[in-house]
Amino acid sequence: MASSYQPGTPSNRVRIVVATSVMLTFISYWRAAAIVLNDLGSSAFYAAGIAEQAIGKSAPWFIVAVMLFSFTVRAVYVESCSMFVRGGVYRVVKEALGGTLAKMSVSALMFDYILTGPISGVSAGQYIAGLINDVFVTLDTHGWVPRAVHAMFHGTPHVNVNWTSVVFGGAVTIYFWWQNTKGIQESSEKALRVMQITTVMVVLLLGWSAITLLKQGYQPVPLPTGHNLQFGHEALGFLNHTELAHDLARKFGLLGILIAFGHSVLAMSGEESLAQVNRELAHPKLKNLKRAAVIIAIYSFVFTGLTALLFVMIIPDSVRVPVYKDNLIAGLAMYLWGPQILRLAFRAFVVVVGFLILSGAVNTAIIGSNGVLNRVSEDGVLPDWFRQPHPRFGTTYRIVNLVVFLQLFTILASRGNVYWLGEAYAFGVIWSFTFNSLAMLVLRYKYKGERGWKVPPNIQIAGREIPVGLASVFLVLLSTAIVNLFTKSLATEAGVGFAATFFLIFTISERANRHKHALAEQHLQEHFQLLQRDTVDRSGLGIRPGNVLVTVRDYNTLNHLKWALERIDTKEQDIVVMSARISQFGAAAYDLSTEQIFSEYEQQLFSRAVNIAESFGKHVSLLVVPARDVWSAIVQTANNLESSAVISGLSSKMTAQEQAFELGRAWEAAPEPKRQFVVQIVHPDQQVDTFRIGPHTPSIKSEDVHLIHRLWLNITREPGLDKLHHHDVVTEALTRFARDYAGRDRQDILRELRKTTGKTVATRAIGGDGNKPPARQDDDVARKKDDGPPSPPVVGP
Amino acid sequence: MILVIIGIRLLEGMFAIGAIGSFIVLVLTGIEDFETLIGSGDSTHTEESAI
Numbered sequence: 048m049a050s051s052y053q054p055g056t057p058s059n060r061v062r063i064v065v066a067t068s069v070m071l072t073f074i075s076y077w078r079a080a081a082i083v084l085n086d087l088g089s090s091a092f093y094a095a096g097i098a099e100q101a102i103g104k105s106a107p108w109f110i111v112a113v114m115l116f117s118f119t120v121r122a123v124y125v126e127s128c129s130m131f132v133r134g135g136v137y138r139v140v141k142e143a144l145g146g147t148l149a150k151m152s153v154s155a156l157m158f159d160y161i162l163t164g165p166i167s168g169v170s171a172g173q174y175i176a177g178l179i180n181d182v183f184v185t186l187d188t189h190g191w192v193p194r195a196v197h198a199m200f201h202g203t204p205h206v207n208v209n210w211t212s213v214v215f216g217g218a219v220t221i222y223f224w225w226q227n228t229k230g231i232q233e234s235s236e237k238a239l240r241v242m243q244i245t246t247v248m249v250v251l252l253l254g255w256s257a258i259t260l261l262k263q264g265y266q267p268v269p270l271p272t273g274h275n276l277q278f279g280h281e282a283l284g285f286l287n288h289t290e291l292a293h294d295l296a297r298k299f300g301l302l303g304i305l306i307a308f309g310h311s312v313l314a315m316s317g318e319e320s321l322a323q324v325n326r327e328l329a330h331p332k333l334k335n336l337k338r339a340a341v342i343i344a345i346y347s348f349v350f351t352g353l354t355a356l357l358f359v360m361i362i363p364d365s366v367r368v369p370v371y372k373d374n375l376i377a378g379l380a381m382y383l384w385g386p387q388i389l390r391l392a393f394r395a396f397v398v399v400v401g402f403l404i405l406s407g408a409v410n411t412a413i414i415g416s417n418g419v420l421n422r423v424s425e426d427g428v429l430p431d432w433f434r435q436p437h438p439r440f441g442t443t444y445r446i447v448n449l450v451v452f453l454q455l456f457t458i459l460a461s462r463g464n465v466y467w468l469g470e471a472y473a474f475g476v477i478w479s480f481t482f483n484s485l486a487m488l489v490l491r492y493k494y495k496g497e498r499g500w501k502v503p504p505n506i507q508i509a510g511r512e513i514p515v516g517l518a519s520v521f522l523v524l525l526s527t528a529i530v531n532l533f534t535k536s537l538a539t540e541a542g543v544g545f546a547a548t549f550f551l552i553f554t555i556s557e558r559a560n561r562h563k564h565a566l567a568e569q570h571l572q573e574h575f576q577l578l579q580r581d582t583v584d585r586s587g588l589g590i591r592p593g594n595v596l597v598t599v600r601d602y603n604t605l606n607h608l609k610w611a612l613e614r615i616d617t618k619e620q621d622i623v624v625m626s627a628r629i630s631q632f633g634a635a636a637y638d639l640s641t642e643q644i645f646s647e648y649e650q651q652l653f654s655r656a657v658n659i660a661e662s663f664g665k666h667v668s669l670l671v672v673p674a675r676d677v678w679s680a681i682v683q684t685a686n687n688l689e690s691s692a693v694i695s696g697l698s699s700k701m702t703a704q705e706q707a708f709e710l711g712r713a714w715e716a717a718p719e720p721k722r723q724f725v726v727q728i729v730h731p732d733q734q735v736d737t738f739r740i741g742p743h744t745p746s747i748k749s750e751d752v753h754l755i756h757r758l759w760l761n762i763t764r765e766p767g768l769d770k771l772h773h774h775d776v777v778t779e780a781l782t783r784f785a786r787d788y789a790g791r792d793r794q795d796i797l798r799e800l801r802k803t804t805g806k807t808v809a810t811r812a813i814g815g816d817g818n819k820p821p822a823r824q825d826d827d828v829a830r831k832k833d834d835g836p837p838s839p840p841v842v843g844p
Numbered sequence: 845m846i847l848v849i850i851g852i853r854l855l856e857g858m859f860a861i862g863a864i865g866s867f868i869v870l871v872l873t874g875i876e877d878f879e880t881l882i883g884s885g886d887s888t889h890t891e892e893s894a895i
Contacts (some may be wrong), residue, residue, distance in 0.1 A: 119869040301856040308859075334880070341877040503872040516872070519865020526859040 062576045063653060063669040064587050073329035076339040078235040080346070081242040082324050083339065085407040086163065087317030087347045088245060092401050093170040094314040095355035096372040097469035101310040103277030104364070105269040109311035110355035112271070114348040117315035119520045121340045122502045123484050124318065126517070128325040129333050129499030130490070137423045143486040143493060150553045152482035153423055154546035159319065159475030160419065161545075163412035164454040165461060166468040168219045171405035172212025173373040173465060174398045180205045181381070185391060208373075209463030216409075216458045223410045224451040227417065229700075230442040230629075235327075241403045248400045249350050251393065252379065256357045259384040265360040273300040276307055281470075284536035302530070309477070309531040313469050314351050316476040317408070318343075319483075323415055327675075333499040354379065373465045376401065416450040417443060425646055427560040428553045434648065439699045441600060441629070470535050474542030477528045484521040488514060567647050575650065583687045588668045592689035594621040597667075598681055598696075602655040607696040607729035612663040623688060624656045625670045627680040678713035682740075685724050686717060692725040693740075703728035703736035714740045 098106035130139075141149035186192050187203040196204055269275040280287070283306070321340060328335045358367060358375045362382045371378025380394040421443055424434045437444040461468045487502075491514045502516040532539050580587045585594075597611050608624065615622055626649055653669050660667045674680030685693050698706055707726050714721065723741030730736070759773050788796050 115870060116866060118873060119866045122869060122873050301860060302852055305855065305859050337877070337880050341880055344877075502869060503876075504868060515865055516869040519862045519869060522858045522862030523866050524862075526855045526862060529855060 062578055063671060064578045064580055064583070065671045074235045074324070074327050075329055076335040076342070078239050079324040079328050079335070079339040080342040081239040082235055082411075083317065083320040083343050084242050084245075084346055085238050085404055086320040086411045087315070087343060088242070088350055089167055089170075089404045089408040090314050090316050091347075091351040091354055092174065092376060092405060093166065093373065093465050093469060094311070094316075094351060095358055096368075096375045097313060097466050098311045098355075099359075099368060100372055100466055101279050101282035102307040103269075103275065103279075104359055105271045105275045106307070106311065107268050107352075107355040107359050108271035109307050110314045111348075111352045112308065113311045113314045114352040116523065117318055117347065118344045119502075119516075120315060120318050120480055120484075120524070121321065121344050123480075123487055123517065123520055124321045125333075125336055125340050126498070126500055126502050127483060127487055128322055128336055130494060130496065137419075137426055137428060139490075140482065140486045143489040144482075146557075148482070148485075150428065150550050150557075151546065152479065152486070153419060153428075153553065154549035155475055155478035155482060155542075156319070156419060157416060157475075157549055158542055158545050159316070159472070159479045160412050160416040161450060161453050162457065162468065162472040162475050163316070163415075164220055164223075164409045164450075165216060165457040166465065166472050167405040167408035167412070168216030168454075169212045169458060169461060169463055169468060170373065170465055171219065171402050172215030172463065173208060174377055174401040174405075175215060176206050176208040176211035177371070177374040177377050178394060178398045179211070180208065181377075181391070181394070185387070212463035212465075213458055213461075216463075217455055219406050219409050220413075220451055220454050220458065223406075223413050224447060226410070227413050227447045227451075228437060228440060228442055228444045230437075230440050238407065241407055245350075245400050245404055248396060249354075252357075252376070252397075253349075253353065255383045255385070255393070256361060256379065259361055259382075262384045263361075266364070268356055268359045271304065271307070273303045276303050278303075278306070281466075281537070282306070282310060282534065284534040284539065286533055287536075305526060305530050306534050309527045309534060310473075312477050312527060312531075313473045314355070315347070316472060317347075319476075319479060320411060320415070323411075323418070337500070374401075412454070413447065413450055417446050420446045420450070423553065427564040428557045430556050430560065431563075431647060434646075436601070436648075467537060470538040471541045472538075473531065473535060474538035477524065477531055478542070478546075481521070481524040481528045484517065484524050488517050488521050491517065567650065570650065574654070583670065583672060583684050585688055588621075588623060588670060588688065590621040590623060590668055590688065593691040594623055594688060595692045595694060596681070596685050596688060596690040597622055597624050597694045599624055599626050599652060599656055600696075602652045604696050604731075605655060605659055606731060606733070607694055608656060608659055609663075610729045610733060610735075611694045612660060612665050612667075615665075617665045617667070620691075622660075622665070622667045623670055623690070624653070624660075624667045625672065625681070625684055626652055627672050627674040627677045629674055629677055676713070678709045679716070682710060682713040682717050682721075686721050689722060690724055692727060694727045694729060697728055697730045703730070703738075707736070707738035707740070710740055711738075 095106060095110055098110055102109065127139075137149050137153050140152045144152070183192065183204045187197070192204060321336075321343065324339070325332075325336060328339065354376065358379055362371060362375070362378045367375070367378065371381075376397050377394050380397050381390055383390055383393070420429060421434065423429050424431065424446070433445045433449070434443050435445060436442065457468070457471075491501075491512070502514065502520065504515050506513045506515055578587070585592065595611060595615055597608050599605060599608060611622060628646075628649070649671055653671075656667065656669070670684070672680050672684060681693055681695075684690075693710070695706065697703055701709070706728055710726055721741065723739060723743050726738045726740055728736045728738075755773055755776055759771065759776050762776065763769050763771050784796075787793075
């Protein structure tokens with residue numbers, strides 16, 4: 048039965064079932080790898096160029112070394128994901144390192160995420176602008192540029208590469224700002240397609256490069272020795288004016304290598320995305336995580352590592368850095384063996400792929416930043432103001448606005464300079480990796496819970512485990528991060544400034560929120576009793592089959608709950624009030640904790656719902672589920688609870704038909720066994736649209752019933768058919784219809800049905816693939832003002 | 845200056861020890877990765893929906 052409640056009486060608090068397992072469609076390791084590679088693979092488009100500007104022609108060897116080292120960093124992330132912890136990066140790092148270092152860690156991670164967007168957007172712009180200019184040059188060479196245009200540009204037409212990149216980067220960021228404000232879900236399908244296209248490009252690039260090397264020979268890549276290092280003017284940062292700078296390699300051979308390594312770490316940026324997809328991986332989770340991780344590591348090693356070598360081997364020194372430093376893959380395409388038109392076409396393909404993969408990285412950056420800031424806001428480290436949902440779309444738009452504002456500011460401040468952005472980005476990358484590995488190292492001793500896998504080797508000394516492997520990775524990361532502090536002055540200034548600002552905001556917010564959160568915690572303890580459940584089922588809620596599920600989101604629009612309470616006798620039929628806690632795909636590394644799922648917002652929402660139920664003197668059961676897709680969450684919950692009806696308010700951004708269509712689609716995607724149910728969408732004016740979800744007996748018009756009856760009468764007069772039933776007539780008619788539809792008459796049937804559809808709008812299918820309508824609006828129950836919900840079940844179990 | 849040199853040597857030492865250890869991690873995880881890839885036949889390539 049429904050839970051009883053009397054707010055304010057500690058012994059009888061409102062019971063709320065909090066499902067802790069996210070309701071989502073799990074993805075295969077291939078898709079997970081594709082999502083991460085969209086971020087990690089994008090580094091291949093700019094990392095080598097930045098490294099060569101900093102350390103000279105032997106940079107590819109350092110890129111290769113970084114890519115090999117990325118295998119070990121990936122192992123740290125696998126260990127981090129294999130721990131059964133909830134609560135987000137801040138909470139996990141706080142447990143290991145304490146509040147101050149946790150805030151610093153999150154600040155570095157934010158710097159990393161926020162910089163991912165600008166560097167990807169601007170880099171994509173560099174590729175596009177570079178192509179435009181080269182096309183102009185080619186056209187001009189052939190005399191195909193009109194004289195007037197030539198005169199207008201005082202020579203060959205061209206665009207300003209850096210400012211074009213700024214405009215492009217800004218436009219892509221604004222586009223994804225709007226997508227994220229609307230809450231458009233990132234699709235793993237799209238990521239997979241992008242990676243398939245990228246793979247085609249990589250295979251062509253490597254194959255064609257091999258032919259070029261055979262036909263034209265190659266220029267050797269200087270070995271990564273101290274003497275071959277040629278540090279650029281800005282590559283020594285604060286050391287530039289010191290005595291050390293004069294002969295770094297001779298005095299401190301290994302330090303030179305370390306500095307060069309530090310200038311190449313950008314190549315493994317995006318590795319942190321592995322943690323973002325962990326939650327979504329299909330069973331067996333750990334095995335699939337490891338598979339995804341190995342695919343990612345091998346792919347990025349081949350793509351980023353080998354192409355870095357090919358740049359130096361194939362592109363002449365005279366143009367590699369001066370012309371193509373910011374779009375090296377495009378440069379490589381132009382210096383492959385073969386006719387120019389083919390090379391130009393391949394370059395265009397490279398630009399398209401670059402646009403796709405780099406734009407994807409911009410979106411991943413916004414989603415990742417939004418996820419991290421949401422978690423820290425839930426932990427009271429950022430004001431709750433940021434988490435207020437968008438009045439129309441329900442997204443945390445203020446956080447999205449903040450992230451996008453910072454990204455746009457960065458794009459403008461960089462003025463399209465990829466090297467500047469890369470230097471700054473490297474700060475976030477290396478420090479977020481360092482903090483993560485340090486946290487994992489400390490958690491080896493502090494965390495006693497379940498852990499699926501550990502970075503090898505681990506040596507036992509006097510009964511104590513020494514994490515040799517993990518400590519080694521941490522040492523490399525820490526030494527590189529410290530050296531970068533001195534050699535990347537620009538990154539240090541920007542990174543420290545940014546991280547310090549965020550750290551300050553976090554610290555002040557935490558202090559300001561401490562009292563408020565203590566009160567909220569007290570309110571939670573006094574008024575609510577959270578019952579944690581891994582999965583949603585009837586026994587957890589103590590309800591009967593055929594119950595009614597009422598979905599709630601905004602505490603200002605609970606009219607549909609009132610409507611349901613007015614009409615349902617809760618002695619006969621239970622009511623479950625459900626709120627789905629949406630987190631976007633890839634928005635968090637760890638599952639949410641119970642307190643995060645049932646946050647202050649949910650407290651307010653359920654307090655209102657309880658007050659309304661009390662005013663009717665009726666009982667309701669309360670349920671919160673974490674979900675990625677609200678429609679799948681509703682369908683799965685209705686299915687698990689054996690609900691006969693779902694009652695929702697009218698969405699502010701969709702029509703009732705669209706809402707039912709989305710539910711129908713989620714129902715079709717849900718696994719078997721699944722039950723049909725009725726959906727009632729209550730409008731603000733109390734009008735109600737009713738739809739049936741799943742296959743069901745259709746409403747038959749009276750003239751059709753008469754037709755069936757007349758046919759039955761005629762047929763039963765035939766000899767031997769006197770025992771025929773009405774349903775036999777329908778079965779025969781449907782069988783013939785199916786045969787005709789599958790045969791030559793398909794087009795005739797569709798033409799006739801199209802004519803009919805316009806006349807019977809009320810009975811049209813509103814979902815499915817056309818063959819299998821998942822939701823249907825009933826003639827007899829559509830938009831009736833006072834029709835109650837099905838009571839007891841309209842669609843029985 | 846001595847402190848700077850000590851600091852540099854310390855960083856170099858950390859980097860060198862870490863690099864050797866990381867190489868061991870690379871070899872050990874590489875072996876495990878190989879086994880993971882070999883045993884990929886029983887994996888789930890299709891999407892599943894579940895709670």
